Amino acid sequence: MGDTSDLFKLAGRVAIITGGAGFLGSKHAEALSEFGCNTVLIDVNAERVRLEAKRIGDACGTTSIGIDCDITNKTQLEKGREFILQKFGRVDILINNAAIDPKVDDSGENFSFGRLEYFSLDQWSLELSVGLTGSFLCAQVFGSQMAKAGKGVIINISSDLGIIAPDQRLYRKLGLPEEKQPAKPVTYSVIKHGLIGLTKYLSTYWGDRGVRTNTLCPGGVYNNQPEEFVERISSLIPLGRMATRDEYKAAIVFLASDASSYMNGSTLVLDGGRTIW
Numbered sequence: 001m002g003d004t005s006d007l008f009k010l011a012g013r014v015a016i017i018t019g020g021a022g023f024l025g026s027k028h029a030e031a032l033s034e035f036g037c038n039t040v041l042i043d044v045n046a047e048r049v050r051l052e053a054k055r056i057g058d059a060c061g062t063t064s065i066g067i068d069c070d071i072t073n074k075t076q077l078e079k080g081r082e083f084i085l086q087k088f089g090r091v092d093i094l095i096n097n098a099a100i101d102p103k104v105d106d107s108g109e110n111f112s113f114g115r116l117e118y119f120s121l122d123q124w125s126l127e128l129s130v131g132l133t134g135s136f137l138c139a140q141v142f143g144s145q146m147a148k149a150g151k152g153v154i155i156n157i158s159s160d161l162g163i164i165a166p167d168q169r170l171y172r173k174l175g176l177p178e179e180k181q182p183a184k185p186v187t188y189s190v191i192k193h194g195l196i197g198l199t200k201y202l203s204t205y206w207g208d209r210g211v212r213t214n215t216l217c218p219g220g221v222y223n224n225q226p227e228e229f230v231e232r233i234s235s236l237i238p239l240g241r242m243a244t245r246d247e248y249k250a251a252i253v254f255l256a257s258d259a260s261s262y263m264n265g266s267t268l269v270l271d272g273g274r275t276i277w
């Protein structure tokens with residue numbers, strides 16, 4: 001009988017993490033590296049992605065590389081793939097994590113930003129180009145490689161707001177007229193729901209080629225949000241709190257490794273129970 005802990009081992013595998021310089025992307029990369037995986041962090045933030053990759057490689061003793069690459073640009077992604085194949089000869093895991101998530105503007109100054117009535121087409125296109133088109137392109141460029149090799153894992157990072165609609169009461173500001181009330185933009189809902197659709201599509205498209213695709217839906221993470229917001233959102237979560245930055249690491253390892261070998265097309269929700277209420 002095999003040792004269950006062996007199922008989580010990632011030594012010798014190669015993972016690509018988009019948005020790897022960001023708040024959670026760097027944690028996803030760290031988690032995989034801690035289990036022996038070599039990681040390639042992709043981000044448009046050239047300086048930070050190199051720093052994060054170095055930090056992770058030094059801490060874990062794995063090879064970790066930061067690549068300055070825009071996931072909306074297929075040519076750049078193909079160059080990235082060539083580089084990775086030359087360096088490692090394989091691609092095992094893709095985490096579609098990159099996003100442009102503008103913070104809700106609660107000043108009332110820039111009220112037109114988040115509100116549907118005024119939401120600009122440029123902003124809509126920009127956010128969708130990263131969150132959805134970028135994820136599609138990464139699946140096309142790296143997923144095809146996995147299908148060719150007959151093995152691979154794709155993880156799409158959605159959100160609790162990929163399952164439920166944003167509760168706009170969370171963002172309300174006392175004293176502002178209705179048309180100036182801050183709102184979570186429509187793009188977030190559309191992208192996060194869309195990624196669950198992308199997962200289902202890929203899971204059936206490449207399932208018989210050995211490529212598994214699943215979605216992770218994280219809930220909100222503490223990140224110096226105003227106290228009033230933290231209190232309000234915590235009251236909507238059965239566990240009574242937001243997540244800490246490290247609380248998705250084990251789920252990422254589970255999804256990326258053979259521990260989840262029979263999981264395909266599914267949604268793993270880690271939200272403190274928010275979507276149950």
Ligand SMILES: NC(=O)c1ccc[n+]([C@@H]2O[C@H](COP(=O)([O-])OP(=O)(O)OC[C@H]3O[C@@H](n4cnc5c(N)ncnc54)[C@H](O)[C@@H]3O)[C@@H](O)[C@H]2O)c1
Nearest residue numbers: 019021022023024043044070071097098099159218220221
């Ligand atoms: N932080 C949270 O509380 C939370 C909760 C639920 C879901 N999520 C999701 O988790 C993911 C990561 O969130 P985060 O908080 O780390 O965000 P973040 O803004 O810190 O990181 C996103 C990263 O994506 C990069 N990026 C943007 N455009 C890019 C492009 N064209 N090509 C390559 N990289 C690009 C950015 O430079 C940034 O480093 C997002 O998909 C987000 O929606 C976050």
